Amino acid sequence: MRVGAFLLSAQFPGQSHSQALDRTVAATVGAERAGLDAVWLAEHHFVPYGVCPNAATLAALLLGRTRRIQLGTAVSVLSTTHPVALAEQAALLHLTTGGRFTLGVGRGGPWIDLAVFGGGVAAYEQGFAERLDLLLSFLRGSRVRGDGPQFTFPEVAVVPRAVQPSRAGRGELADWLGLCPEPALRFPRQRTEAAPVGGGELGDGGPPVVVACTSPASVRLAAERGLPMLLGMHSGDEDKLRMLSCYRTAWRALGRGEEQLARVEREHLAAGVAQVADRTPAARATLLRAMPGWFEYGLGAHRTVDGRERKMRDPYAYTELLCDLHAVGTPRQCADRLLATAERTGIRRFALLAEGSGDQEGTLENIARLGAEVLPQLS
Numbered sequence: 001m002r003v004g005a006f007l008l009s010a011q012f013p014g015q016s017h018s019q020a021l022d023r024t025v026a027a028t029v030g031a032e033r034a035g036l037d038a039v040w041l042a043e044h045h046f047v048p049y050g051v052c053p054n055a056a057t058l059a060a061l062l063l064g065r066t067r068r069i070q071l072g073t074a075v076s077v078l079s080t081t082h083p084v085a086l087a088e089q090a091a092l093l094h095l096t097t098g099g100r101f102t103l104g105v106g107r108g109g110p111w112i113d114l115a116v117f118g119g120g121v122a123a124y125e126q127g128f129a130e131r132l133d134l135l136l137s138f139l140r141g142s143r144v145r146g147d148g149p150q151f152t153f154p155e156v157a158v159v160p161r162a163v164q165p166s167r168a169g170r171g172e173l174a175d176w177l178g179l180c181p182e183p184a185l186r187f188p189r190q191r192t193e194a195a196p197v198g199g200g201e202l203g204d205g206g207p208p209v210v211v212a213c214t215s216p217a218s219v220r221l222a223a224e225r226g227l228p229m230l231l232g233m234h235s236g237d238e239d240k241l242r243m244l245s246c247y248r249t250a251w252r253a254l255g256r257g258e259e260q261l262a263r264v265e266r267e268h269l270a271a272g273v274a275q276v277a278d279r280t281p282a283a284r285a286t287l288l289r290a291m292p293g294w295f296e297y298g299l300g301a302h303r304t305v306d307g308r309e310r311k312m313r314d315p316y317a318y319t320e321l322l323c324d325l326h327a328v329g330t331p332r333q334c335a336d337r338l339l340a341t342a343e344r345t346g347i348r349r350f351a352l353l354a355e356g357s358g359d360q361e362g363t364l365e366n367i368a369r370l371g372a373e374v375l376p377q378l379s
Helices: 017-034 055-065 083-096 113-117 120-125 128-140 170-177 216-224 237-253 258-265 280-299 315-325 331-345 360-378
Strands: 002-007 038-041 070-073 101-106 143-147 152-157 209-213 229-231 269-276 327-329 349-353
Touching: 002 017, 002 269, 002 360, 017 038, 017 055, 017 360, 038 055, 055 070, 055 083, 055 101, 083 101, 083 128, 101 128, 113 120, 120 128, 128 143, 128 209, 128 216, 209 216, 216 237, 229 237, 237 258, 237 331, 269 280, 269 315, 269 331, 269 360, 280 315, 280 327, 327 331, 331 360
Parallel strands: 002 038, 002 349, 038 070, 070 101, 101 209, 209 229, 229 269, 269 327, 269 349
Antiparallel strands: 143 152
């Protein structure tokens, strides 16, 4: 099992933006010290729910502050950024850190961000697939061009190339010159599976890409592109099972093999919450003191792009739900919760919100206990 910390750079009531970001930096260093597998960074615009507006930029800083731990975005919002610009960032981080960066992408929400950055409602409602394909074309190829309704531009060279050619030579020069390479030799007894659309098999080079999935449509898109899913904090085990079933149905409808499906499924990622304490009531009380005010203050600041009505969950009830669903309690209870989800769903990769106490000292202690007291029980 691979357990990482999920950090939203949350601005709790009474805190400054710099305090929220300082906590994220300190928590990442603490997560590496504690032996966690990864840190996952969220991206938000114009709301105190999370004060990091560019998760890839913050990942670059934290990759420089650490040596071993993986850094990922959960997520970078494709609806408010140019996919080629984001792909350039991802390739750069992949190549300069020895492959410690994972790019998580999502379509975001119908927020005012769409008006500010120029994508409009269309980028959110119809544009995600085109943006994802353009990003994957850059990350998996040597040249890229835009042929869609949102992005139209002539073919250009991919620089830097995230997927490095196996050997330099005439083929690479032909790529650079834009010439058609000679067809590869095919041997009758060789058996190859069709690669996922735009994605390639896992391990074929380039930064890993995961897709945030909150609906059957996004699950199908991830499966069609051969990419693992990131499932949200609100998803319990039953929800996860439904999403996994939808993914497998979409995968098999394309005639892909089960062995490759198993490899991709090992990379599915589930977001959750972790709060470790000597007694379960104390762990729950810590979150119930801090998180409802943050939800009300942070999520309440969202504005829709077109004035559409939005409904917000009851902050206290939502916090109680998260406590019920996830690793909140004693070290043994936290481990049992993660093991139960892994056994039930097969998901063995987690991004756990560790800053629910709302303060830096509490976050660092929570991460340290997660590493020292929970992780050893998962092996």
